[in-house]
Amino acid sequence: MEHSSLAGRIFRGAALTLILLFFMFPIVWIFLMSFQTNEQILRIPPRILFEPTLSNYEALISGQLRTAAGNLQISFMRNLFNSVVLSSAAVLLALLLGVPAAYAFARFKFKLGETIAFTLLSFRFAPPLLVLLPLSLYYQELGLNDTYFGIVWVYQLIALPLILWIVRGYFEDISPDIEHAYRLAGHSWREAFTHIAVPLAGPGIAAAGLLSFIFCWNNFVFALILASADKQPVTVGALAFVTASGIQYGQIAAAIVLSVTPTLLLALYAQRYLVEGLSLGAVKG
Amino acid sequence: MARLEIKSVSKTFGAARPADGLSLAVEPGEIVAVFGPSGSGKTVLLRMIAGMFEPDDGDILVGGRSVIGAPPERRGIGMAFQNFALFPHMTARDNIASGLRAKGGSDVAGRVAAISRLLKIEHVLGHAPRELSNGQKQRTALARALVGNPDVLLLDDPLRNVDAKLRYEMRLELPNLLRRGAAAVLYVTQDYREAMAIADRIAVLIDGRLAQVATPADIYAQPASVAVARLFGDPTINLAEVTPVAEHGALSAVIAGAKMRLGAGDGAAPGPCWLGVRPEDLAISSVSGEDAIPARILAITPMHEKAVLLLRLSDGTEWLAALPPDAPLGAADDAVFVRFAPEAAMLFDRATGLRIGPSHRLKAA
Secondary structure (H helix, E strand, O other), X not given: OOOOOHHHHHHHHHHHHHHHHHHHHHHHHHHHHOOOOHHHHHOOOOOOOOOOOOHHHHHHHHOEEEXXXXXXXXXXXXXHHHHHHHHHHHHHXXXXXXXXXXXXXXXXXXXXXXXXXXXXXXXXXXXXXHHHHHHHXXXXXXXXXXXXXXXXXXXXXXXXXXXXXXXHHHHHHOOHHHHHHHHHOOOOHHHHHHHHHHHHOHHHHHHHHHHHHHHHHHOOHHHHHHOOHHHOOHHHHHHHHEEOOEEOHHHHHHHHHHHHHHHHHHHHHHHHHHHOOOOOOOOOO | OOOEEEEEEEEEEOOEEEEEEEEEEEOOOOEEEEEOOOOOOHHHHXXXXXXXXXXXXXXXXXXXXXXXXXXXXXXXXXXXXXXXXOOOXXXXXXXHHHHHHHOOOOOHHHHHHHHHHHHOOHHHOOOOHHHOXXXXXXXXXXXXXXXXXXXXXXXXXXXXXXXXXHHHHHHHHHHHHHHOOOOEEEEEEOOHHHHHHHOOEEEEEEOOEEEEEEOHHHHHHOOOEHHHHHHOOOOOOEEEEEOOEEEOOEEEEEEOOEEEEEOOOOOOOOOOEEEEEOHHHOXXXXXXXXXXXXXXXXXXXXXXXXXXXXXXXXXXXEEEEEEOOOOOOOOOOOEEEEEOOHHHOEEEEOOOOEEOXXXXXXXXX
């Protein structure tokens, strides 16, 4: 750093701490809540020091929700599993379809190309509720209601445009000459795509994949309407914590911690790829 | 060993026509420079040969076989790009070796080592492109194009992005390097000196048409048109609007009041012309005469190997003269008299821009 006077460093440290506190507080608070009973959480004033309990996690994992009115069956782990399966499958499918499509939109000018690309993007503009009624009718007709495939398919509305448009920009940034050079060296266009275009757009593909994974993971309304209990992801499954005898804050907190974990791990893992390669000196300069 | 033949190739992009009936043949082992101002269609021509896009019309043959419709990887072409286009995620070694590996050649390591030694980049083979200097990048790109011994070598202004010293060195090295594999070489450049230094023949491309294809010496001494004459030479050629008259079988023209004898043409008066005289063919003296154009020196630029004088002729036309630095120059604002030998004058038809008659200057060539 150029200007790192003592005062400057202290100020920067303080500012960073403040920002970190601001953003991390809800997460830390929920993390702490997940180790408390409902009574401890609802105590006034709240306390930082408490006797931690694992009962919330036990309840979630065993599927037995203990409330004042008695035991309830919940399928939280099943929901979590569904979320992982649905989001991963949706993102994989979207990458498989979206990356080649993005390449085509970036490299080739074809009739209606821009129109098609924009139409795909416009799926993101439409409020989901607008399409849900006709969609659920079609799904019933086609027998796609309450199937993993049906939900993965409808998740393409979320994941595909995102991947297409982000990755397209990355492909456009790669000088076509690099691919031309690779082809002149004796490789087919397919090899140029897999060995040059995809690795060079890697950071973009990772970013788009991660973003669309998060959007799919957080989706609520599609799965609520189109799936029944055993196919529902955590976002919908969390409704079960609102019971007749009150809201189970402890379990909700534990559920949040568990459901955030996969995305967080994925983000930490993908972070490397986001940064790596952004500084590659592809062409001159 | 294969001849590259381009037969009346045309290409249109919207309103632009970067290739308009181009025909050119390059023999194995020959270096032809494609020279022209920017936007004249040089790169488009190269890209059509490389197969990045197909011509609308015409044919391209390598070794007698048409390559139209063939994918780039099957054309037997090596190419070096102006922006180097190295594969950024591979080391210099893998960049060079990629073509050999794709063709399943033997002794990849040995051949990469040999070409690297030739281009003096052995010590950076393990580096990624971003760790290389521009000169090393350019040499790596050249090595990659050369290593497979392609039938046809295309070089798209490879010295554009390297510094002046390296450009000079490469101008000396390149002809030998390029002739090594007996490939037919097309060398695109915007620098007429580079074209003259490297090429056996120069193809002058102006607005998608080949204005002239000839040896460097011929192009300089006998440019086919005004446009070609203006592209070669620094300072550029001096021009004057004249209408030559024939007297006793000899041509003469009046320039700024002075009647100058002309060696060009076949003795018959050709009508309205452009008269062209190279700056180095002008002589300056303080002695007036019937055969001298009165002028005034506006500025003198010493350039070590020569001095360039900006002159204003008595009719207001501005001409440049390039003189040896030890010649008596005079000073700015001096009145001087300009002469040139009759055979130094070139005549170009005013309407078509084409040169008229043989020049006596280099009749043998």
